[in-house]
Amino acid sequence: MVREGFALLGAFNWSDHLSWLPKMFDPSRVEKRCADLVPRVRKLVSEIIDEHRKSLKGSERQLGDNGDFVDVLLSLEGEEKLSENDMVAVLWEMIFRGTDTTALLTEWAMAELILHPTVQSKLRAEIDSVVGSAGSIGDADVAKMPYLQAVVKETLRVHPPGPLLSWARLSTDDIQLSNGMVVPAGTTAMVNMWAITHDSSIWTNPDKFDPTRFMVSEGGVDMDVRGGDLKLAPFGAGRRVCPGKNLGLVTVSLWIARLVQSFEWGPVDSDPVDLSEVLKLSLEMKKPLSAVATV
Template sequence: MVREGFDLLGAFNWSDHLPWLARLYDPGNVEARCAALVPRVRRFVSGIIAEHRLRGPCQKHANADFVDVLLSLDGNEKLEEDDMVAVLWEMIFRGTDTTALLTEWTMAELVLHPGLQVKLRHEIDTVVGPRRTPTDADVARMPYLQAVVKETLRAHPPGPLLSWARLSTADVHLSNGMLVPAGTTTMVNMWSIAHDATVWASPEVFRPERFVEAEGGADVDVRGGDLRLAPFGAGRRVCPGKNLGLATVGLWVARLAHAFEWGPVAGAPVDLGEVLKLSLEMKAPLTATATPRENVVGVF
Protein backbone atom coordinates (compact mmCIF):
# COMPACT_ATOMS: atom_id res chain seq x y z
CA MET A 1 0.00 0.00 0.00
CA VAL A 2 2.86 2.38 0.77
CA ARG A 3 4.51 1.62 -2.56
CA GLU A 4 1.22 2.07 -4.40
CA GLY A 5 0.70 5.39 -2.64
CA PHE A 6 4.12 6.69 -3.64
CA ASP A 7 3.64 5.49 -7.22
CA LEU A 8 0.37 7.40 -7.37
CA LEU A 9 1.93 10.54 -5.90
CA GLY A 10 4.56 10.52 -8.62
CA ALA A 11 2.20 9.67 -11.47
CA PHE A 12 1.09 12.34 -13.93
CA ASN A 13 -2.62 12.93 -13.45
CA TRP A 14 -4.59 14.79 -16.10
CA SER A 15 -7.33 15.67 -13.62
CA ASP A 16 -4.85 17.83 -11.65
CA HIS A 17 -4.75 20.16 -14.64
CA LEU A 18 -8.11 19.53 -16.35
CA PRO A 19 -10.53 18.34 -13.64
CA TRP A 20 -13.43 18.10 -16.06
CA LEU A 21 -11.54 15.37 -17.97
CA ALA A 22 -11.24 13.10 -14.92
CA ARG A 23 -14.19 10.87 -15.79
CA LEU A 24 -13.48 10.86 -19.51
CA TYR A 25 -9.71 10.48 -19.78
CA ASP A 26 -7.53 8.69 -17.24
CA PRO A 27 -4.82 6.89 -19.26
CA GLY A 28 -2.76 6.01 -16.19
CA ASN A 29 -5.81 4.72 -14.33
CA VAL A 30 -4.79 7.07 -11.52
CA GLU A 31 -8.29 7.94 -10.33
CA ALA A 32 -9.38 4.29 -10.21
CA ARG A 33 -6.21 3.23 -8.39
CA CYS A 34 -6.69 5.98 -5.81
CA ALA A 35 -10.30 4.94 -5.30
CA ALA A 36 -9.20 1.34 -4.75
CA LEU A 37 -6.38 2.26 -2.36
CA VAL A 38 -8.45 4.33 0.08
CA PRO A 39 -10.64 1.49 1.44
CA ARG A 40 -7.60 -0.81 1.68
CA VAL A 41 -5.82 1.76 3.82
CA ARG A 42 -8.88 2.29 5.99
CA ARG A 43 -9.33 -1.46 6.61
CA PHE A 44 -5.66 -1.90 7.45
CA VAL A 45 -5.37 1.02 9.87
CA SER A 46 -8.78 0.38 11.42
CA GLY A 47 -7.63 -3.17 12.13
CA ILE A 48 -4.63 -1.84 14.05
CA ILE A 49 -6.89 0.43 16.09
CA ALA A 50 -9.30 -2.44 16.81
CA GLU A 51 -6.46 -4.67 18.06
CA HIS A 52 -5.35 -1.97 20.47
CA ARG A 53 -8.88 -1.42 21.74
CA LEU A 54 -9.05 -5.11 22.62
CA ARG A 55 -5.88 -4.80 24.69
CA GLY A 56 -7.47 -2.20 26.92
CA PRO A 57 -6.19 1.15 28.28
CA CYS A 58 -2.48 1.78 27.79
CA GLN A 59 -1.95 2.29 31.51
CA LYS A 60 -2.64 -1.42 32.02
CA HIS A 61 0.24 -2.83 29.95
CA ALA A 62 3.95 -2.11 29.61
CA ASN A 63 4.16 -2.08 25.81
CA ALA A 64 1.99 0.99 25.24
CA ASP A 65 2.61 2.72 21.91
CA PHE A 66 1.42 5.70 19.90
CA VAL A 67 -1.91 4.07 19.03
CA ASP A 68 -2.60 3.50 22.72
CA VAL A 69 -1.88 7.16 23.40
CA LEU A 70 -4.35 8.24 20.70
CA LEU A 71 -7.01 5.96 22.16
CA SER A 72 -6.41 7.34 25.65
CA LEU A 73 -7.12 10.95 24.65
CA ASP A 74 -10.25 12.33 26.26
CA GLY A 75 -12.35 15.47 26.32
CA ASN A 76 -11.49 18.10 23.72
CA GLU A 77 -8.43 16.09 22.68
CA LYS A 78 -10.37 12.93 21.85
CA LEU A 79 -10.09 11.95 18.17
CA GLU A 80 -12.78 10.42 15.99
CA GLU A 81 -11.84 7.19 14.23
CA ASP A 82 -11.48 8.93 10.85
CA ASP A 83 -8.97 11.33 12.39
CA MET A 84 -7.01 8.48 14.00
CA VAL A 85 -6.90 6.63 10.69
CA ALA A 86 -5.56 9.76 8.98
CA VAL A 87 -2.89 10.40 11.64
CA LEU A 88 -1.71 6.79 11.76
CA TRP A 89 -1.61 6.37 8.00
CA GLU A 90 0.41 9.58 7.70
CA MET A 91 2.96 8.14 10.13
CA ILE A 92 3.11 4.83 8.26
CA PHE A 93 3.15 6.39 4.80
CA ARG A 94 5.62 9.20 5.43
CA GLY A 95 7.74 7.28 7.92
CA THR A 96 8.26 4.06 5.96
CA ASP A 97 9.74 4.97 2.59
CA THR A 98 12.42 7.49 3.56
CA THR A 99 13.38 5.60 6.72
CA ALA A 100 13.82 2.35 4.80
CA LEU A 101 15.81 4.10 2.07
CA LEU A 102 18.15 5.77 4.56
CA THR A 103 18.73 2.43 6.31
CA GLU A 104 19.45 0.77 2.95
CA TRP A 105 21.91 3.48 1.89
CA THR A 106 23.67 3.27 5.27
CA MET A 107 24.07 -0.49 5.08
CA ALA A 108 25.29 -0.22 1.48
CA GLU A 109 28.08 2.13 2.55
CA LEU A 110 29.01 -0.15 5.45
CA VAL A 111 29.24 -3.13 3.09
CA LEU A 112 31.49 -1.09 0.79
CA HIS A 113 33.67 0.11 3.68
CA PRO A 114 34.42 -2.86 5.97
CA GLY A 115 36.88 -0.78 8.00
CA LEU A 116 34.12 1.65 8.95
CA GLN A 117 31.87 -1.29 9.76
CA VAL A 118 34.48 -2.67 12.17
CA LYS A 119 34.88 0.74 13.81
CA LEU A 120 31.12 1.10 14.22
CA ARG A 121 30.77 -2.41 15.61
CA HIS A 122 33.50 -1.72 18.17
CA GLU A 123 31.56 1.29 19.44
CA ILE A 124 28.33 -0.73 19.62
CA ASP A 125 30.05 -3.59 21.47
CA THR A 126 31.61 -1.14 23.92
CA VAL A 127 28.24 0.41 24.76
CA VAL A 128 26.01 -2.67 24.58
CA GLY A 129 28.12 -5.81 24.99
CA PRO A 130 27.20 -9.18 23.45
CA ARG A 131 24.30 -10.24 25.66
CA ARG A 132 21.55 -7.81 24.69
CA THR A 133 20.35 -5.84 21.69
CA PRO A 134 20.90 -2.08 21.33
CA THR A 135 18.11 0.21 22.53
CA ASP A 136 17.10 3.80 21.83
CA ALA A 137 18.96 4.91 24.93
CA ASP A 138 22.12 3.19 23.68
CA VAL A 139 22.00 5.00 20.33
CA ALA A 140 22.28 8.34 22.14
CA ARG A 141 25.64 7.14 23.53
CA MET A 142 27.07 6.20 20.13
CA PRO A 143 28.57 9.29 18.46
CA TYR A 144 30.18 7.32 15.65
CA LEU A 145 26.89 5.63 14.78
CA GLN A 146 25.23 9.03 14.63
CA ALA A 147 28.09 10.27 12.43
CA VAL A 148 27.60 7.33 10.05
CA VAL A 149 23.91 8.20 9.69
CA LYS A 150 24.72 11.89 9.18
CA GLU A 151 27.30 11.09 6.50
CA THR A 152 24.74 8.90 4.75
CA LEU A 153 22.26 11.78 4.84
CA ARG A 154 24.94 13.97 3.27
CA ALA A 155 25.99 11.49 0.58
CA HIS A 156 22.52 10.13 -0.20
CA PRO A 157 19.78 12.48 1.07
CA PRO A 158 16.47 10.59 0.64
CA GLY A 159 14.77 13.89 -0.22
CA PRO A 160 17.38 15.66 -2.39
CA LEU A 161 14.91 18.39 -3.38
CA LEU A 162 13.59 19.66 -0.07
CA SER A 163 10.12 20.64 -1.21
CA TRP A 164 7.90 21.15 -4.16
CA ALA A 165 8.61 24.30 -6.14
CA ARG A 166 8.03 27.60 -4.37
CA LEU A 167 7.24 30.98 -5.90
CA SER A 168 9.27 34.00 -4.82
CA THR A 169 6.77 36.69 -3.79
CA ALA A 170 9.33 39.52 -3.75
CA ASP A 171 12.78 40.34 -5.08
CA VAL A 172 15.42 38.62 -2.93
CA HIS A 173 19.11 39.58 -2.89
CA LEU A 174 21.31 36.66 -1.84
CA SER A 175 24.59 37.08 0.03
CA ASN A 176 26.56 36.10 -3.08
CA GLY A 177 25.08 39.02 -5.02
CA MET A 178 22.54 36.97 -6.94
CA LEU A 179 19.08 38.43 -7.43
CA VAL A 180 16.03 36.16 -7.28
CA PRO A 181 13.29 38.25 -8.91
CA ALA A 182 9.71 38.16 -7.72
CA GLY A 183 7.74 35.50 -9.55
CA THR A 184 10.70 33.11 -9.80
CA THR A 185 9.99 29.41 -9.23
CA THR A 186 12.60 28.03 -6.82
CA MET A 187 13.61 24.72 -5.25
CA VAL A 188 16.25 23.86 -2.64
CA ASN A 189 18.70 21.29 -4.01
CA MET A 190 20.08 19.71 -0.85
CA TRP A 191 21.95 17.07 -2.87
CA SER A 192 23.93 19.82 -4.59
CA ILE A 193 24.72 21.59 -1.31
CA ALA A 194 25.80 18.31 0.31
CA HIS A 195 28.17 17.59 -2.59
CA ASP A 196 29.59 21.10 -2.92
CA ALA A 197 33.39 21.06 -2.52
CA THR A 198 33.33 24.62 -1.18
CA VAL A 199 31.16 23.43 1.70
CA TRP A 200 32.46 19.89 2.27
CA ALA A 201 36.06 18.71 1.85
CA SER A 202 36.28 15.76 -0.57
CA PRO A 203 32.49 15.41 -0.83
CA GLU A 204 32.83 12.30 -3.01
CA VAL A 205 34.46 10.42 -0.10
CA PHE A 206 32.25 8.66 2.47
CA ARG A 207 33.87 9.77 5.72
CA PRO A 208 31.73 9.75 8.90
CA GLU A 209 34.63 11.25 10.86
CA ARG A 210 33.76 14.64 9.41
CA PHE A 211 30.91 14.65 11.96
CA VAL A 212 32.89 13.36 14.97
CA GLU A 213 34.08 16.27 17.12
CA ALA A 214 36.62 14.12 18.95
CA GLU A 215 38.30 13.43 15.59
CA GLY A 216 38.30 17.01 14.37
CA GLY A 217 34.87 16.90 12.78
CA ALA A 218 32.00 19.36 13.00
CA ASP A 219 28.98 19.16 15.27
CA VAL A 220 26.32 19.56 12.58
CA ASP A 221 22.65 19.57 13.56
CA VAL A 222 20.90 17.84 10.64
CA ARG A 223 17.45 18.66 12.03
CA GLY A 224 17.38 22.13 10.48
CA GLY A 225 19.86 23.98 12.68
CA ASP A 226 22.67 24.02 10.09
CA LEU A 227 21.88 24.76 6.45
CA ARG A 228 25.05 23.03 5.26
CA LEU A 229 23.13 19.80 5.82
CA ALA A 230 19.38 20.13 6.31
CA PRO A 231 17.91 16.95 4.79
CA PHE A 232 14.68 17.44 6.77
CA GLY A 233 14.29 21.06 5.76
CA ALA A 234 14.33 23.98 8.19
CA GLY A 235 12.10 26.63 9.68
CA ARG A 236 8.34 26.35 10.01
CA ARG A 237 8.06 23.67 7.33
CA VAL A 238 10.74 21.36 8.72
CA CYS A 239 9.82 17.67 8.65
CA PRO A 240 7.84 16.91 11.83
CA GLY A 241 9.07 13.30 11.83
CA LYS A 242 12.79 14.12 11.85
CA ASN A 243 13.50 12.93 15.39
CA LEU A 244 11.51 9.73 14.98
CA GLY A 245 13.19 9.01 11.65
CA LEU A 246 16.71 9.52 13.00
CA ALA A 247 15.97 7.40 16.07
CA THR A 248 14.51 4.58 13.97
CA VAL A 249 17.38 4.46 11.49
CA GLY A 250 20.00 4.70 14.22
CA LEU A 251 18.40 1.85 16.16
CA TRP A 252 18.08 -0.47 13.16
CA VAL A 253 21.60 0.17 11.89
CA ALA A 254 22.94 -0.46 15.40
CA ARG A 255 21.03 -3.74 15.69
CA LEU A 256 21.98 -4.95 12.22
CA ALA A 257 25.67 -4.12 12.68
CA HIS A 258 25.68 -5.62 16.18
CA ALA A 259 24.11 -8.94 15.22
CA PHE A 260 25.76 -9.57 11.82
CA GLU A 261 28.91 -9.06 9.82
CA TRP A 262 27.91 -7.64 6.45
CA GLY A 263 29.65 -8.26 3.16
CA PRO A 264 29.06 -8.15 -0.60
CA VAL A 265 27.47 -10.98 -2.54
CA ALA A 266 29.97 -12.77 -4.79
CA GLY A 267 29.56 -11.55 -8.34
CA ALA A 268 27.13 -8.80 -7.32
CA PRO A 269 29.09 -5.79 -6.04
CA VAL A 270 27.22 -2.97 -4.35
CA ASP A 271 26.10 -0.36 -6.88
CA LEU A 272 25.70 3.17 -5.51
CA GLY A 273 23.89 4.35 -8.62
CA GLU A 274 20.97 6.62 -7.80
CA VAL A 275 17.49 7.01 -9.24
CA LEU A 276 15.26 9.92 -8.25
CA LYS A 277 11.59 9.14 -7.86
CA LEU A 278 9.73 10.86 -5.05
CA SER A 279 12.77 9.94 -2.96
CA LEU A 280 16.38 9.18 -3.86
CA GLU A 281 16.52 5.39 -4.24
CA MET A 282 19.27 2.92 -5.01
CA LYS A 283 19.13 2.16 -8.73
CA ALA A 284 19.97 -1.47 -7.93
CA PRO A 285 18.49 -2.53 -4.55
CA LEU A 286 21.08 -3.60 -2.01
CA THR A 287 22.00 -7.28 -1.83
CA ALA A 288 24.49 -8.38 0.81
CA THR A 289 25.56 -11.33 2.93
CA ALA A 290 24.75 -11.29 6.64
CA THR A 291 26.87 -13.59 8.80
CA PRO A 292 25.62 -14.00 12.39
CA ARG A 293 28.28 -13.06 14.93
CA GLU A 294 29.31 -15.71 17.42
CA ASN A 295 28.20 -15.24 21.03
CA VAL A 296 26.08 -12.19 20.16
CA VAL A 297 22.31 -12.07 20.56
CA GLY A 298 20.15 -11.58 17.45
CA VAL A 299 18.46 -8.46 16.16
CA PHE A 300 15.37 -8.84 18.37
Protein backbone atom coordinates in the same frame (compact mmCIF):
# COMPACT_ATOMS: atom_id res chain seq x y z
CA MET B 1 -4.34 21.77 8.66
CA VAL B 2 -3.25 18.24 7.91
CA ARG B 3 -6.25 17.81 5.64
CA GLU B 4 -5.50 21.07 3.81
CA GLY B 5 -2.00 19.81 2.99
CA PHE B 6 -3.49 16.53 1.93
CA ALA B 7 -5.97 18.19 -0.42
CA LEU B 8 -3.22 20.39 -1.89
CA LEU B 9 -1.08 17.37 -2.58
CA GLY B 10 -3.96 15.68 -4.38
CA ALA B 11 -4.72 18.76 -6.47
CA PHE B 12 -1.11 19.40 -7.45
CA ASN B 13 -0.29 18.76 -11.10
CA TRP B 14 3.02 16.93 -10.87
CA SER B 15 3.88 16.76 -14.57
CA ASP B 16 3.48 20.55 -15.12
CA HIS B 17 5.85 21.37 -12.31
CA LEU B 18 8.41 18.61 -12.59
CA SER B 19 9.26 18.86 -16.28
CA TRP B 20 12.39 20.94 -15.60
CA LEU B 21 13.93 18.39 -13.24
CA PRO B 22 16.97 16.43 -14.42
CA LYS B 23 16.36 13.18 -16.24
CA MET B 24 17.13 11.00 -13.23
CA PHE B 25 14.10 12.49 -11.46
CA ASP B 26 11.59 10.82 -13.78
CA PRO B 27 8.32 12.78 -13.27
CA SER B 28 6.05 10.29 -14.97
CA ARG B 29 7.20 7.66 -12.51
CA VAL B 30 6.58 9.92 -9.51
CA GLU B 31 3.14 10.78 -10.86
CA LYS B 32 2.25 7.17 -11.56
CA ARG B 33 3.43 6.04 -8.14
CA CYS B 34 1.45 8.80 -6.41
CA ALA B 35 -1.67 8.06 -8.43
CA ASP B 36 -1.46 4.40 -7.63
CA LEU B 37 -0.14 4.54 -4.08
CA VAL B 38 -2.29 7.22 -2.48
CA PRO B 39 -5.68 5.51 -2.89
CA ARG B 40 -4.20 2.20 -1.81
CA VAL B 41 -2.70 3.66 1.36
CA ARG B 42 -5.88 5.61 2.13
CA LYS B 43 -7.88 2.39 1.85
CA LEU B 44 -5.39 0.56 4.05
CA VAL B 45 -5.42 3.12 6.87
CA SER B 46 -9.24 3.37 6.75
CA GLU B 47 -9.38 -0.39 7.21
CA ILE B 48 -6.95 -0.23 10.14
CA ILE B 49 -9.08 2.45 11.83
CA ASP B 50 -12.28 0.45 11.23
CA GLU B 51 -10.74 -2.66 12.69
CA HIS B 52 -9.52 -0.84 15.81
CA ARG B 53 -12.87 0.91 16.25
CA LYS B 54 -14.71 -2.43 16.16
CA SER B 55 -12.38 -4.06 18.67
CA LEU B 56 -12.57 -1.02 20.96
CA LYS B 57 -16.38 -1.11 20.90
CA GLY B 58 -16.48 -4.86 21.45
CA SER B 59 -14.21 -5.13 24.44
CA GLU B 60 -14.25 -1.65 25.99
CA ARG B 61 -10.61 -2.27 26.67
CA GLN B 62 -8.54 0.17 28.64
CA LEU B 63 -5.76 1.94 26.79
CA GLY B 64 -2.49 1.56 28.56
CA ASP B 65 1.15 1.34 27.60
CA ASN B 66 0.34 -1.51 25.23
CA GLY B 67 -2.07 0.53 23.08
CA ASP B 68 -0.64 1.30 19.65
CA PHE B 69 -0.67 4.60 17.79
CA VAL B 70 -4.15 4.08 16.30
CA ASP B 71 -5.52 3.34 19.79
CA VAL B 72 -4.10 6.64 20.98
CA LEU B 73 -5.69 8.57 18.09
CA LEU B 74 -9.05 6.89 18.72
CA SER B 75 -8.90 7.61 22.44
CA LEU B 76 -8.52 11.39 22.06
CA GLU B 77 -11.44 13.28 23.59
CA GLY B 78 -12.76 16.84 23.79
CA GLU B 79 -10.78 19.47 21.92
CA GLU B 80 -8.19 16.90 20.90
CA LYS B 81 -10.75 14.55 19.30
CA LEU B 82 -9.94 13.89 15.65
CA SER B 83 -12.42 13.29 12.87
CA GLU B 84 -12.01 10.09 10.91
CA ASN B 85 -10.64 12.02 7.92
CA ASP B 86 -7.99 13.69 10.08
CA MET B 87 -6.99 10.33 11.55
CA VAL B 88 -6.61 8.92 8.05
CA ALA B 89 -4.50 11.96 7.10
CA VAL B 90 -2.22 11.62 10.18
CA LEU B 91 -1.68 7.90 9.61
CA TRP B 92 -1.27 8.37 5.88
CA GLU B 93 1.42 11.03 6.51
CA MET B 94 3.24 8.73 8.93
CA ILE B 95 3.22 5.82 6.52
CA PHE B 96 3.87 7.92 3.43
CA ARG B 97 6.64 10.07 4.92
CA GLY B 98 8.08 7.87 7.65
CA THR B 99 8.50 4.33 6.36
CA ASP B 100 10.39 4.43 3.08
CA THR B 101 12.70 7.25 4.29
CA THR B 102 13.88 5.22 7.30
CA ALA B 103 14.10 1.94 5.35
CA LEU B 104 16.02 3.59 2.48
CA LEU B 105 18.44 5.40 4.77
CA THR B 106 19.25 2.07 6.46
CA GLU B 107 19.75 0.43 3.06
CA TRP B 108 22.12 3.21 1.90
CA ALA B 109 24.07 3.02 5.17
CA MET B 110 24.47 -0.77 4.89
CA ALA B 111 25.59 -0.39 1.26
CA GLU B 112 28.30 2.09 2.30
CA LEU B 113 29.36 -0.14 5.23
CA ILE B 114 29.79 -3.06 2.82
CA LEU B 115 31.88 -0.91 0.48
CA HIS B 116 33.92 0.39 3.45
CA PRO B 117 34.81 -2.63 5.66
CA THR B 118 37.15 -0.55 7.84
CA VAL B 119 34.26 1.80 8.70
CA GLN B 120 32.12 -1.25 9.47
CA SER B 121 34.79 -2.74 11.79
CA LYS B 122 35.30 0.58 13.56
CA LEU B 123 31.55 0.85 14.12
CA ARG B 124 31.38 -2.70 15.46
CA ALA B 125 34.25 -1.94 17.83
CA GLU B 126 32.36 1.11 19.14
CA ILE B 127 29.18 -0.92 19.66
CA ASP B 128 31.16 -3.65 21.47
CA SER B 129 32.81 -1.08 23.72
CA VAL B 130 29.44 0.40 24.76
CA VAL B 131 27.16 -2.67 25.09
CA GLY B 132 29.43 -5.69 24.45
CA SER B 133 29.22 -8.08 21.50
CA ALA B 134 25.89 -9.57 22.59
CA GLY B 135 24.38 -6.83 24.76
CA SER B 136 21.04 -5.37 23.78
CA ILE B 137 21.20 -1.88 22.28
CA GLY B 138 18.59 0.67 23.40
CA ASP B 139 17.76 4.28 22.51
CA ALA B 140 19.97 5.62 25.31
CA ASP B 141 23.03 3.75 23.98
CA VAL B 142 22.90 5.63 20.67
CA ALA B 143 23.87 8.84 22.51
CA LYS B 144 27.02 7.07 23.70
CA MET B 145 28.05 6.09 20.16
CA PRO B 146 29.45 9.13 18.33
CA TYR B 147 30.80 7.04 15.45
CA LEU B 148 27.39 5.45 14.84
CA GLN B 149 25.88 8.94 14.73
CA ALA B 150 28.64 10.04 12.36
CA VAL B 151 27.90 7.09 10.05
CA VAL B 152 24.20 8.06 9.97
CA LYS B 153 25.01 11.74 9.32
CA GLU B 154 27.44 10.87 6.54
CA THR B 155 24.82 8.60 4.94
CA LEU B 156 22.28 11.45 5.14
CA ARG B 157 24.81 13.73 3.47
CA VAL B 158 25.80 11.41 0.62
CA HIS B 159 22.35 9.88 0.08
CA PRO B 160 19.64 12.21 1.48
CA PRO B 161 16.37 10.22 1.18
CA GLY B 162 14.47 13.49 0.63
CA PRO B 163 16.85 15.34 -1.72
CA LEU B 164 14.43 18.12 -2.68
CA LEU B 165 13.10 20.19 0.22
CA SER B 166 9.97 22.32 0.28
CA TRP B 167 8.55 19.94 -2.30
CA ALA B 168 6.16 21.92 -4.51
CA ARG B 169 5.51 25.00 -2.41
CA LEU B 170 4.49 28.33 -3.89
CA SER B 171 6.07 31.70 -2.94
CA THR B 172 3.30 34.03 -1.81
CA ASP B 173 5.36 37.27 -2.23
CA ASP B 174 8.31 38.47 -4.31
CA ILE B 175 11.42 37.39 -2.40
CA GLN B 176 14.69 39.31 -2.74
CA LEU B 177 17.70 37.01 -2.31
CA SER B 178 21.04 38.20 -0.92
CA ASN B 179 22.72 37.54 -4.30
CA GLY B 180 20.44 40.06 -6.03
CA MET B 181 18.08 37.53 -7.58
CA VAL B 182 14.33 37.79 -7.06
CA VAL B 183 11.96 34.86 -6.72
CA PRO B 184 8.65 36.26 -8.01
CA ALA B 185 5.37 35.61 -6.20
CA GLY B 186 3.63 32.51 -7.54
CA THR B 187 6.87 30.59 -8.24
CA THR B 188 7.08 26.90 -7.38
CA ALA B 189 10.46 26.72 -5.69
CA MET B 190 12.34 23.82 -4.13
CA VAL B 191 15.64 23.52 -2.28
CA ASN B 192 18.02 21.03 -3.85
CA MET B 193 19.61 19.63 -0.68
CA TRP B 194 21.38 16.93 -2.72
CA ALA B 195 23.27 19.63 -4.64
CA ILE B 196 24.25 21.38 -1.39
CA THR B 197 25.51 18.19 0.25
CA HIS B 198 27.61 17.38 -2.86
CA ASP B 199 28.99 20.91 -3.36
CA SER B 200 32.80 20.92 -3.32
CA SER B 201 32.87 24.55 -2.18
CA ILE B 202 31.15 23.44 1.04
CA TRP B 203 32.45 19.88 1.51
CA THR B 204 35.98 18.51 1.02
CA ASN B 205 35.86 15.47 -1.29
CA PRO B 206 32.04 15.53 -1.29
CA ASP B 207 31.69 12.18 -3.05
CA LYS B 208 33.86 10.38 -0.50
CA PHE B 209 32.00 8.48 2.24
CA ASP B 210 33.91 9.57 5.33
CA PRO B 211 32.10 9.58 8.70
CA THR B 212 35.16 11.06 10.45
CA ARG B 213 34.18 14.48 9.03
CA PHE B 214 31.58 14.44 11.84
CA MET B 215 33.93 13.13 14.56
CA VAL B 216 35.13 15.99 16.74
CA SER B 217 37.78 13.71 18.30
CA GLU B 218 39.26 13.18 14.82
CA GLY B 219 39.25 16.79 13.64
CA GLY B 220 35.70 16.77 12.29
CA VAL B 221 32.70 18.94 13.17
CA ASP B 222 29.72 18.12 15.37
CA MET B 223 26.95 19.18 13.00
CA ASP B 224 23.25 19.40 13.87
CA VAL B 225 21.45 17.63 11.03
CA ARG B 226 17.97 18.46 12.31
CA GLY B 227 17.61 21.82 10.59
CA GLY B 228 20.12 23.92 12.56
CA ASP B 229 22.69 24.13 9.75
CA LEU B 230 21.64 24.49 6.11
CA LYS B 231 24.85 22.88 4.86
CA LEU B 232 23.27 19.58 5.88
CA ALA B 233 19.51 19.76 6.48
CA PRO B 234 18.24 16.37 5.24
CA PHE B 235 15.02 16.82 7.25
CA GLY B 236 14.39 20.35 6.00
CA ALA B 237 14.38 23.36 8.32
CA GLY B 238 12.00 25.91 9.79
CA ARG B 239 8.26 25.60 10.17
CA ARG B 240 7.87 22.68 7.77
CA VAL B 241 10.84 20.68 9.08
CA CYS B 242 10.25 16.92 9.27
CA PRO B 243 8.29 16.21 12.48
CA GLY B 244 9.61 12.63 12.49
CA LYS B 245 13.31 13.58 12.47
CA ASN B 246 14.14 12.35 15.98
CA LEU B 247 12.15 9.15 15.51
CA GLY B 248 13.81 8.62 12.12
CA LEU B 249 17.33 9.18 13.46
CA VAL B 250 16.90 6.87 16.46
CA THR B 251 15.19 4.14 14.42
CA VAL B 252 17.86 4.09 11.72
CA SER B 253 20.69 4.26 14.28
CA LEU B 254 19.23 1.33 16.22
CA TRP B 255 18.66 -0.76 13.10
CA ILE B 256 22.20 -0.20 11.82
CA ALA B 257 23.73 -0.84 15.26
CA ARG B 258 21.85 -4.12 15.69
CA LEU B 259 22.61 -5.31 12.16
CA VAL B 260 26.31 -4.53 12.52
CA GLN B 261 26.52 -6.01 16.03
CA SER B 262 24.90 -9.29 14.95
CA PHE B 263 26.58 -9.92 11.59
CA GLU B 264 29.54 -9.09 9.46
CA TRP B 265 28.21 -7.68 6.18
CA GLY B 266 29.87 -8.32 2.85
CA PRO B 267 29.05 -8.10 -0.86
CA VAL B 268 27.46 -10.80 -3.02
CA ASP B 269 30.08 -11.56 -5.68
CA SER B 270 27.53 -12.08 -8.44
CA ASP B 271 25.55 -8.96 -7.49
CA PRO B 272 27.96 -6.22 -6.36
CA VAL B 273 26.86 -3.06 -4.56
CA ASP B 274 25.87 -0.35 -7.04
CA LEU B 275 25.38 3.17 -5.64
CA SER B 276 23.37 4.49 -8.62
CA GLU B 277 20.43 6.57 -7.43
CA VAL B 278 16.86 6.93 -8.64
CA LEU B 279 14.34 9.44 -7.31
CA LYS B 280 10.95 7.90 -6.71
CA LEU B 281 8.96 9.14 -3.73
CA SER B 282 12.34 9.18 -1.99
CA LEU B 283 15.90 8.74 -3.23
CA GLU B 284 16.29 5.00 -3.71
CA MET B 285 19.06 2.63 -4.74
CA LYS B 286 18.48 1.98 -8.42
CA LYS B 287 19.65 -1.58 -7.86
CA PRO B 288 18.38 -2.82 -4.45
CA LEU B 289 21.11 -3.91 -2.07
CA SER B 290 22.14 -7.57 -1.93
CA ALA B 291 24.43 -8.55 0.92
CA VAL B 292 25.93 -11.56 2.66
CA ALA B 293 25.54 -11.66 6.45
CA THR B 294 28.11 -13.76 8.32
CA VAL B 295 27.65 -14.61 12.00
